[in-house]
Amino acid sequence: MSRDTLPRPTDAELGILRVLWDRGASTVREVHETLRDGSGYTTVLKTMQIMTEKGLVMRDESQRAHVYTARVPRENTQRQLVTDLVDRVFGGSPARLALQALSTKKTSPEELAELRQLLESLEKEAES
Amino acid sequence: MSRDTLPRPTDAELGILRVLWDRGASTVREVHETLRDGSGYTTVLKTMQIMTEKGLVMRDESQRAHVYTARVPRENTQRQLVTDLVDRVFGGSPARLALQALSTKKTSPEELAELRQLLESLEKEAES
DNA sequence: TGTGGACTACGAAGACCTTCGTTGACACCT
DNA sequence: AGGTGTCAACGAAGGTCTTCGTAGTCCACA
Numbered sequence: 001m002s003r004d005t006l007p008r009p010t011d012a013e014l015g016i017l018r019v020l021w022d023r024g025a026s027t028v029r030e031v032h033e034t035l036r037d038g039s040g041y042t043t044v045l046k047t048m049q050i051m052t053e054k055g056l057v058m059r060d061e062s063q064r065a066h067v068y069t070a071r072v073p074r075e076n077t078q079r080q081l082v083t084d085l086v087d088r089v090f091g092g093s094p095a096r097l098a099l100q101a102l103s104t105k106k107t108s109p110e111e112l113a114e115l116r117q118l119l120e121s122l123e124k125e126a127e128s
Numbered sequence: 129m130s131r132d133t134l135p136r137p138t139d140a141e142l143g144i145l146r147v148l149w150d151r152g153a154s155t156v157r158e159v160h161e162t163l164r165d166g167s168g169y170t171t172v173l174k175t176m177q178i179m180t181e182k183g184l185v186m187r188d189e190s191q192r193a194h195v196y197t198a199r200v201p202r203e204n205t206q207r208q209l210v211t212d213l214v215d216r217v218f219g220g221s222p223a224r225l226a227l228q229a230l231s232t233k234k235t236s237p238e239e240l241a242e243l244r245q246l247l248e249s250l251e252k253e254a255e256s
Numbered sequence: 257t258g259t260g261g262a263c264t265a266c267g268a269a270g271a272c273c274t275t276c277g278t279t280g281a282c283a284c285c286t
Numbered sequence: 287a288g289g290t291g292t293c294a295a296c297g298a299a300g301g302t303c304t305t306c307g308t309a310g311t312c313c314a315c316a
Contacts, residue, residue, distance in 0.1 A: 010273065014216055028293085043275050045294070050273090064282075065293065078217055082228050085213060088142055089206055095239035098226035100210050102246055109254050111223035115247055118230055119240065126237050138303065157262085171305050173264070178303090192312070193263065 006055055006072055008084065012039075012047050013056060017077065020057065020070040027065040134200055135182055136212065140167075140175050145205065148185065148198040155193040 009017060019034045020026055026034075032044040048068055051057045060067040082097070090096040107115075137145060147162045148154060154162075160172040176196055179185045188195040210225070218224040235243075 011216070012274065018217070040276060047274075078228050079232060081213060081217055082225065083232055085209060086229065086232075088139070089146070089209060093235075093239065094229040094233050095235040095243060097210065098229045099242060099246060100206050101214065101222040101226045101229070102250065104207060104211055104214075105222050106253075107221075107223040107250060111221065111227075112247065112251055112254060114227060115223060116251075118227060119243055119247060122230065122235060123240055123244075125234075126240060140304065168306060175304075
């Protein structure tokens with residue numbers, strides 16, 4: 001199943017994608033072992049097969065144990081989910097989401113510095 | 129169906145909640161008319177009935193046309209969805225989500241000012 | 257009285273998601 | 287050759303979500 005725009009990954013699919021993003025190319029067994037949720041081996045297998053059909057992952061079948069790779073970069077998916085959420089519950093305002101996100105938990109000084117940097121570049125941009 | 133913690137609203141439910149948050153208490157007809165997606169009247173009705181069972185909305189049946197009200201405040205749902213997303217795709221770092229959100233689209237000067245204010249209070253907090 | 261409009265309630269269909277049991281292939285070891 | 291372990295493939299079940307048709311109720315009005 002090839003599409004022009006990839007579907008929003010489901011929860012289970014997201015779990016698997018995360019493993020693939022972190023580990024890189026992996027077999028079903030590796031994903032299943034990394035992903036220590038309750039789900040059985042065949043469940044993970046089946047989901048990964050479906051993800052292949054959807055175009056979310058690629059499969060290398062040259063080995064007996066097929067090797068899967070994420071076909072969508074982590075960043076893209078993050079962006080997709082963020083804009084999705086922004087549109088659906090924050091009236092299209094990313095800043096609203098950012099404010100909400102930041103006010104929930106505490107943030108490390110490094111991240112604060114990054115934020116400040118981004119903020120300042122945005123401010124500079126707004127001036128012009 | 130009463131629960132301790134409310135379920136994550138589905139897409140259709142979120143659309144209805146948005147109408148209720150914006151309009152306040154509304155009948156099915158009003159929601160259906162505001163919500164100009166393709167869905168039929170009975171679809172919206174059914175969904176709102178289910179939402180009542182789930183505890184997402186309250187229903188006042190004293191009138192012939194029942195009047196529905198959101199039972200979850202917009203802020204709570206926003207927080208719920210944000211922390212959800214943070215946990216599932218941003219490794220638990222709200223700042224990462226904020227950075228992603230802000231780098232996607234441009235932000236108004238007013239929102240930038242708000243962000244700066246929040247950022248500075250966070251920085252102050254981090255110092256101590 | 258009876259006809260039409262506005263409403264709720266009900267049920268069921270179809271899609272998708274998640275789950276897992278079972279089967280068959282393959283390879284290795286005894 | 288037989289047994290064991292690992293793997294993909296398949297199919298089906300059970301759940302949830304979304305959709306809508308249909309039926310019943312109530313009321314207003316001709």
